Amino acid sequence: MPMGATAATPAELAGAKSGRAGRRVAVSGAGAVSGFGWGVEPLWQGLCAGATAIRPFSRFDHRSHRTHVAAEVPPPPQGSVPVAGRSAGGRRSASDRSGRQLSLADRFALAAAGEAAAAAGLDAALPGLPEGAGGVFFGSSTGGMWEGEGFVAELFGGRRGALHAIASQQVNGPGDAVARRYGFTGPVETVSSACASGALAIGAALAALRAGEVEVALAGGADSLCQLTYGGFNSLRAVDEEPCRPFRAGRAGMSIGEGAAVLVLEPLERVLARGARPLAELAGAGSACDAFHMTAPEPEGAGAAAAIAAALEDAGIEPADVDFVNAHATGTQLNDDAEWRALERIFGERARRLPVTATKAGVGHLLGCSGAIEALVTVLSLARGELHPVPAAADAIDGSCPAALVTGRPLALPAARAALSTSLAFGGSNAALIFRRWTGPSP
């Protein structure tokens, strides 16, 4: 299939039904922005320390809200955020001219993409990719809603508001901004399926790479803390007043976070050909819907289990090949119960012994980006051979969902073969990703 193709036909995709039949896809770079800071290392260090970034925050006045903690991204290191870079040809890029239209979520996305591209050794090469060879697959729930809220507050107050504030509100803003920055001319697709968005976007990138639609995909997500989601989840009484405690007996809800996560995905042979070492393989993706309720998961976990089963089949592996799980694990009663049922359906009795980690306890729920940042942490866990512990070690595990939660200190798993990352969203949209540890040669 020619490089630069930007389309698919039914016949081409029929050949990509199984991961075993399609091209192998590698993760060659990763970048993140989270409540722990700007970059992958602050994220990993914070998680492995068993810390949480969920704390009182300053984005907006939350005194009249029901709860008062969130995992807010700290200010960036001075001069570190690539907002107004110049294109390779030295001409001002569209993103330069429209820099004031960049939302906070856009800036998170650009920073994460920049780090991921540099980690893959592709920062200079991406703008020069052949036409159509680069694609962006992004997830976001609210895009620039934070800026949009400022605009509508002005309107509600009888003032006109600055149009660039509402222009930056578009959900497709973060993914588009990344595509503009690298001059990508291939497919750009933003998924907005609530908390499964990031995982669904990574799954879409996998399909596009296997089908030869693109040669390099920047896949991930971005969302920023805003009053709409903070107040909205509180209206559901779904937010804990303390940092969230997934799978714990005393859990009382989720915690909101913000940030971005981006993976550089490429055909494995492309990564190896330039002498780079993959961080991991993206082996499979699956999705399914509960078709049950707008906010409550199907209590027996059937939809989530179907997504996991589809991902395993897509990866061509058995449940016994999975050595740990990065769970969706929001910390709400209903989600954790349903997710546990799904894990039991797939892994049977072994579910009680399978190590589980819950990244949201550290960085909060990044909503449309949660599947992306948890996929990134899964990749890091495989590459570095250890799982981060889940904070709140003093709280007992809930007997109704007795996951083998990693607590206290990181769990060394240097020989882990494959890992599962799950996402369970509003509206019953479930997604699962399977990553394999890279065991091939180092360059």
Place this chain on the structure above:
Amino acid sequence: MVITALGTAGAHGCGRAGLARALAAGMPPPATEVDRSGGFHRAGGAGRALLTPIAALVPWVPPAEARRMGPPSRLAVAAARMALADCGSNPALLAGPGTAVVLSTAFGPTSFSEALLRQILLDSPEAASPYLFTESVANAPAAQIAIACGARGANVTLCQREAGPLLAVGRGAAEVAAGRAERALVGAVDEMSPLLHAMLDRFGALARPREIARPFDRRRAGVVAADGATVLLLETAAAAARDGRQPLARVRGWGSAFDPSAPPTGWGRGSEALGRALRRLLARCGVQDIQEIDRIASGASGSRAGDRLEAQVLRAAWGAAALPPVLAPKGVTGEYGGGFLAAAVLAAAGVDGVAAAPTAGFDAPDPELGVSPHDGTPLPPLRALLASSLAAGGAAAWLVLGPP
């Protein structure tokens, strides 16, 4: 891969017959005055939109069910049920893990988001309604379709502005072609709240002062905003034949591209690159001779910059060859709400009269564009139709349809 059913709700009413009549007449349905009482609109700005008569939805989504849905969810569920009725199938067809749902929305549920923000920002965060929040998420319509139909396959919502509807068809077709789903409900939904309408007007996107969309016309001055929903049923030709569903059109391929020179809310200058991307798509669809494409359903909407880029991309793709007849149905359907997608499918299906009317809103060619839309001359039987949709912000999507 074939399209075997089409459900659509819009200013034309419910079902494809009303839209087909409007297209055949070359006249948009009557526009509705938008509620300007919120004070968001500027003086002298656009005041009308093509809005779905809400009462027409009641037979499809009864009040007892609609009370738990926001406006986009009502539109989407109604369109899904119309699609099911369109192919005469039992609702059990859609129930189960074999049915995926892929919808696009340009702006999401804006009226509920606005109402929720009013509560949070003006009243108190504690006044926020969980019902409003639940239906303020972009994927609420797709989720409600899944719940209403029991569709337990992949459930995906895409947000890519005007390119979204064709992207959704491609994504759904990919699910079926790869064997991840047996069938897919795909389409688009958007509401047109007064606040969104006012914002589009403030950006200069809406046609004024006469509020007529004039695709490709020298006097074009903007789009006419619309709400609505369109849902298609996609499945393999074998499944359709097995169950006796008559295809409306065959999906030969799909593709997308991006113009990085575009600003976030406008159109860029990358017509040559987009034209080359379109040529690559056509080649991969097995279109050896570009003249095999014997009509184009263009997403031209009356936007000055958008129509200019659309014309440039088509001319770049066709090169020295003459363009085939270019249909511009947004003169009838308006922009957003999935009407364009429905019109493109009806044109491919050869529905009587759909391509046999002069293009609504078009009077005088724009010499700068070099493209004049179809004049209503009867067309020969379809060989292949290209649907084209360029989005503000840089995205582009195309779909190639053939006769069943």
